[in-house]
Amino acid sequence: MTDGMNAGNDKENNIKKKKENSNSLNKGISTGKKKYNIISKNFLYRQGIRLVLLLYSLLVTNASVGATIFFVSKRMAEASQKEVNEGNMNVLNQAGSLFDIYLRDVMKLSNTIYYNVFKNSNENVDIHNMLNLLYDSYRGKIENIAIFSLDGNLMYAAPAARMKTGYDVKDQEWFTNTFKDTENNHFSLPHLQQIFESGDYRYKWVVSMSRIIELTRDGKSEQAVLLIDMKYDELVGNLSDISFGSKGYVYMIDNKGEVIWHPKMGLLYSGRLFEYNAEAAQCSDGVNKYKDKSGRILYVKTIGYTGWRIAGVGYSVESIFNSPYTGPFISVIIFAEFFAITLIYTFMFDKISDPISRLQEAVQTIEEGNFNQKVPVGGVYEIESLGKAVENMRIRINQLIEDKRIENQKRVEAEEMRVQAEFDVLQAQINPHFLYNTLSIVIWLIEAGKTEDAKKVVTAVGNFFRIFLSTDRKFIPVSEEIDYVKNYILIQQMRFKDKFVYEFDIDENVNQMSTLKLILQPIVENSIYHGMEYMDDEDGRILIKAYIKDDKVYFSVKDNGAGMTKERIAEIMSADMTRVSKPRGSGIGFKNVRNRILKQYGSEGGVEVISEPDEGTEIIIYFPAEIYTKKDVEA
């Protein structure tokens, strides 16, 4: 019963713990990171060793692999970026070289015109014809060649052209620039060449190269301005074919950052596209990274003679995952690897955790009290050793329990034998004395001619000993116990020559109940010996009652004898047998009865004494009401 209560308490404690865990989880969610750790800890705690191992292993493996991939990809991206940068700069340098060659060609043309047509030629040379020949040679690259006098009049033009009215070349930037440094060639920004009449109403974007030249006219040497308009489309044409990756592009600016050419010129002009051209003007030649977060890389190459700059825009290689060549492949591999590793770990940890789980289940069964459950032994070496140790422990505990059980059984048997021996001793004590007295009474009755009374006594003695000597039974029906007492009291009344009267008050229902044998007779005997000892004839009264109350059988023996003091009551109720005065009469005393009842019924049975000096004594015996059955006969 106590074990049952403990088990109940354990369950309650578990429920409380779970509630506490649950509360702590809720608190954890609401209060922060520290609580979150509790959640994860409790969560993992509940999932078992396999999942815990799997999660931690996956975490560590993936973190390691992820970190490796991250660093390797970063390194590879840097290496790729370096190669891309070198490649882009090579392309830019080539574009710059082409541009440079274009300008050199035009400068060569300029020199040819200056030295071969004008400076070193005589007046007989057909200048128009020579200019036309040169124009034809360069017509793929240039729009026109023109010579202007310093006051802005058109002197020569190839192809032949007429100036528009209302235009003054002295207002043109290319014209005024020539006077800033008369020795050099000057290159204008791209502009619309509008000074010449055009029959087809086409407009021409050109880059003008101009310089001061000296020529001889009418025998006089004079200065003039040579203008060579380069075809803008041809000049920048190769730039439109350059692209840096799928998104990169190239554009051109002057030394102040003004955009000369851009693949999306129209959008730039309409303000729908923004370009970092001002920043590009500040950058040095080579690779420059923008300071914004767009990841754009600016490649800059400055063109000789003009100071213009070709700016290439590329995008940094952030990761190998961004590459269309490697990205999808690596992603698929990582994805598949993850599942493969998870699968392998699952089987691996199954192998480790299965024996542990089986061991844990076996230990749990043993913990619940089933010591016959064999402990499975298997798995890796440590688990196998643990299983063997637990199995040995189980066998040892089983052995100890069996030993203890046998020892207890022996102890109980010994105790029963001791009680039986004591009982036998007590019984043996009363037999001779009681028999002697009774026989004396019988002799006396016969001598007095009271043969009927003698017959009664002998009959009573016979009945008395029939029950008394029935040692094979521990329990008898209440009716037999009452009959036994009636026989006894009849004998005693003959013996004490009607010194007392007695009365039985027996409830009919109580007769069929089971009772320990010989528990009422010693009490009645005590009443006769101790209660009637100092009484006069027929003054003594003994009332014997048997009844059922609250599922218990009650025997009550009440006399009107000398009674007892409280000290005496305490003495006879004491557990210490040595403190009890040796009884007189039959020798089967109050203590014997009380001990037998307590041993048999525990707290359910007992003996009570109600007594006052000179007022008499009532002894009450009670025990559980159980109907006398065959089982009691066997007992």
Add this chain to the structure above:
Amino acid sequence: MDKKINSRTVNNANNKMFVVMAMYFTLLALFLIMSMTNFFVRDEDTDTVCRMTVIICEGEDEYYTRFKKGVEKAAEDERIDVNFSSIYKDSGLEQLKSLIIKESDLGADIIMVPGIDCAELLNLSNTSGKKIPVVMPDSVYDEGGGYVGVNYRSAIDSLVERIKESQDTSVPVYIIPGKNYIKKLCDILKEDLERAGFNVVFKQDEADENFYSSFFDTECSRWYQPPAVIALSRSGFTEMAYMASMKETENLRLYGIGTTTYILNKMEQDYVLGIVTWNEYDEGYVAVNNSYKAIFSKDKKGLKIEDKTIPSYFIDKDILKSGKYTKMLYPIN
């Protein structure tokens, strides 16, 4: 017995491990082989996302050079397959509708009709009953057509102001709408001129080959002061500029809507006094972007094309020579 079961379980686990490890190494081998191929190489997405047809009247291509460049650039950026189609210049509205339906049936997702402002075109459906998205870029903003519109208001105000400065209100202002003109634009112009006190006279050039010549001979010379003539269509404007240069007349003050290199040249020669124009390259670009965005609900990042209106400008010879609008009027290829 227990030992037998345990050893069997361990053997099963070992077998599973062997199978799993075999699968794992097979997978690695597979990856090794695949790494030598282009199996997982992601191709650049170069497919066109939609088809667009731009319908321009036959013979008017030169009037839409800048517009077409903008359209082509936007189509390149957005991977739109653009097809330029033409319709006979004397075709009526019904023929235009038929052509639009035919183009839609042939798979065009968007039909663009520059130089037209006709609400009827907005409700066309193809033969399978699907509504055809028709874009009319030159239409006046908020007046149907959608996706893009030119805000003529400020330029028209400048034009009327210029006429007011140079001409008495007793002399009428002639408006030559031409064949394809924007009616709303015409209404705005008429309203502004009449508010300024001018008598507005419409002269339609339909089906009269000698219209411009006779117009010069009959209308322009009858007033004590050269009257202002405003050509609303590009073809009419070009015709008027040509006639003005041919007749060398000073009996008219020619203004017009829209720009060509020829007209600009005539402006340099003082035959044309003023032009209402706009960035046609931008118009073409925005028209394509906005229509694509509106129809497919996609946005082109990085470009500011949320503004559906295109501003217009009034340009005279001085402004032209200043170079302020050179890149707009003479776009670089």
